[in-house]
Amino acid sequence: MNLELSMQFENLTALYHFLDEQVEQDVSADELFAGSYLRGFISLAGSEYGDESQVLTQALATNISEKLQAARTELTPQDRQIVQDYWLQLQTAFTA
Template identity: 80%
Template structure:
């Protein structure tokens, strides 16, 4: 996975609704999008690149909110987030 900026990542997550992805992927993508948006707003606009610093901020927010989800959903989100983090680490 590689995205030019935050907007491209949002587009990818939004397009999942129209694609044939699992319910778990839809759930995780939607849940993560909120945290990505929250963290992204602290660093600039949607044209900003996906930096390691932004990924760390998102990870911290997810950790702080881990009590919101049951263990199974938390694992689904964590697995999906690990896949997305690859795009952040390429910057």
């Protein structure tokens, strides 16, 4: 899995757009799965911090990580690893 995250996302809306656009891109089934799964957690955490125009902060990333950890038994070990690997790459966008 190799995300193209050389750009920083302006805000949460831009991140949602990136995740949603993957459906139309040439990405693997694992990336589609992980992106879709994570989008739900990002949306849940994001709603606790403000609206979709908010910047991607470390506090938001920490909140998402905590939610993922709490839900880790929802996934098989293999799927959990796929999501974790994707999340580790995506976290680089959370810099504010």
